[in-house]
Amino acid sequence: MSSTDNNHGPSPQISSFGRSIYRLRQEQVHSLEENHRSSTRDSELESFQKQVTDRFEDLFRASDDELLSIDWIQKLLNAFICCHEEFRAILLNNKEQLSNSPLDRSISEFFERLVKALDICNASSNGIEKVRAWLKHLEIVLCALSSNQRALSEGHVLRARKALMDLAVAMLDEKDCSSVFPQRNRSFGRHNTNKDHRRHFTALSRSHSWSVSRSWSAAKQLHSISSNLIPPRGSEIVATNGLAIPVYTMNSVLLFVLWALVAAVPCQDRGLNIQMSVPRQYSWGVPVTSLHDRIKKRERRSSNGLLKEINQVESCIRNITDLVDSVQFPLRDEQKMEVEERLKELRVVYGALRDGLDPLERQVREVFRKIMTCRAEGLDYTG
Structure with a gap:
C-alpha cells in the first residue's frame, strides 16, 4: 500500500456511521437517565402522599377527649x-421545573400562602402568651383557697x-369587655369597680406587644x-x-393546620367558617375532612379557643366562682369538702x-422557622 493511501482518513460512509452510533448511544443514555429521574420522582411523590395520609389517619384516630388537647395540637x-420537610425535598430535587408553566403559578401562590401563614403563627404565639398570663391568676386562687x-x-x-x-376580665376580648363584664361583675359580688377594671383591661391590652396589627383578623x-x-x-x-399534586397537597395541609x-x-x-373539600382520589382527604368536621362541631360563640385545657379552665372558673359567691361563714363541713374538690x-x-x-409555643415557633426557611429557598428557586 502506498504512503498516500496510508494518509487518507476514514471514508465518509464510515464516519457518518460512527456518528450515528454515537448519537444513538447518547439518546439511549439520555433516555435511561430520564427514565431514572422519572422513576425517582414518582417514588418521591408516592412517598409524600403516603406520609400525609398516614399522619392524618393517626391524628383522626384520637378520641374525643384527646382531640384538640395540647398533646394533640x-x-x-x-x-x-415532617410533611413540610419532605415537600421541601421534592421542590429541591425538581427545582429546574418550578419556573415552568403552569407549575410556576401554583408555586408562586403557595409561597404567598406561606407569608400569610407567618402572621397566624405570630397570632397563635400571642394567644399562647395570653393563656400563660391566666396562670398567675389561677395560682392566686389556689394559694388563697x-x-x-x-x-x-x-x-382568703x-x-x-x-x-x-x-x-x-383577662379572658375577655377588649371588644367584648363592655358587654360581658357587667354580668360577670355582679356574679363576683363587686358592684362599684366596673369602670376601673375596664380601663385597667384596656390599658393592659394596648400595652401588650402584638406582632400583628390591631385590625388584623385571623378569620380573614x-x-x-x-x-x-x-x-x-x-392536564x-x-x-x-x-x-402539581404535592403542591396542592401541601397547600391543603397548610390550610388545615393553620385553621386548627x-x-x-x-x-x-x-372564625372557623372555612370549607375543606378534597376529591376522593386523594387518600389523605378523608381523614383531613373528617377532622375538620369533628372540630367544627365544637365551635362555640365567644370562645377563647377550643383547646381542651382552655375549656377545662373555663369550667373550673365557673364552678369556683359559683362556690365563692355562695359560701357563708363559718363554713359548713360540706362546703369545706366542696372547696377542696374544686x-x-x-x-x-x-x-x-x-x-x-x-x-407548644416552641413548636409553633419551629413551624414559623420552617416556613421562613422554605420561603427563602423559594426565592432562590423562582427568582
Whole structure:
C-alpha cells in the first residue's frame, strides 16, 4: 500500500456511521437517565402522599377527649413539620421545573400562602402568651383557697374572688369587655369597680406587644389562604409531571393546620367558617375532612379557643366562682369538702397548662422557622 493511501482518513460512509452510533448511544443514555429521574420522582411523590395520609389517619384516630388537647395540637404541628420537610425535598430535587408553566403559578401562590401563614403563627404565639398570663391568676386562687394547716377565712375568699374577677376580665376580648363584664361583675359580688377594671383591661391590652396589627383578623387571613385553593386538573398534572399534586397537597395541609391552630388557641377575630373539600382520589382527604368536621362541631360563640385545657379552665372558673359567691361563714363541713374538690380539679388543669404551654409555643415557633426557611429557598428557586 502506498504512503498516500496510508494518509487518507476514514471514508465518509464510515464516519457518518460512527456518528450515528454515537448519537444513538447518547439518546439511549439520555433516555435511561430520564427514565431514572422519572422513576425517582414518582417514588418521591408516592412517598409524600403516603406520609400525609398516614399522619392524618393517626391524628383522626384520637378520641374525643384527646382531640384538640395540647398533646394533640403538638402532634398536629409535628405532622406538618415532617410533611413540610419532605415537600421541601421534592421542590429541591425538581427545582429546574418550578419556573415552568403552569407549575410556576401554583408555586408562586403557595409561597404567598406561606407569608400569610407567618402572621397566624405570630397570632397563635400571642394567644399562647395570653393563656400563660391566666396562670398567675389561677395560682392566686389556689394559694388563697388552699387550707394548708390554716382555717379558710373570709379574707382568703375575698382574695380568691378578686383573682377570679381579674382572670375573667383577662379572658375577655377588649371588644367584648363592655358587654360581658357587667354580668360577670355582679356574679363576683363587686358592684362599684366596673369602670376601673375596664380601663385597667384596656390599658393592659394596648400595652401588650402584638406582632400583628390591631385590625388584623385571623378569620380573614384564613379566607385569604383558602382562596383559589382548587385541585389541579388532569392536564396540569400531566404538564407538571405530577408535581402539581404535592403542591396542592401541601397547600391543603397548610390550610388545615393553620385553621386548627386558630380554632384551638385565642386569636384576634377568630372564625372557623372555612370549607375543606378534597376529591376522593386523594387518600389523605378523608381523614383531613373528617377532622375538620369533628372540630367544627365544637365551635362555640365567644370562645377563647377550643383547646381542651382552655375549656377545662373555663369550667373550673365557673364552678369556683359559683362556690365563692355562695359560701357563708363559718363554713359548713360540706362546703369545706366542696372547696377542696374544686381546688383539686383546678390543680390538675393548672398543671396541664403550666407544663404544656412552653413546649407548644416552641413548636409553633419551629413551624414559623420552617416556613421562613422554605420561603427563602423559594426565592432562590423562582427568582
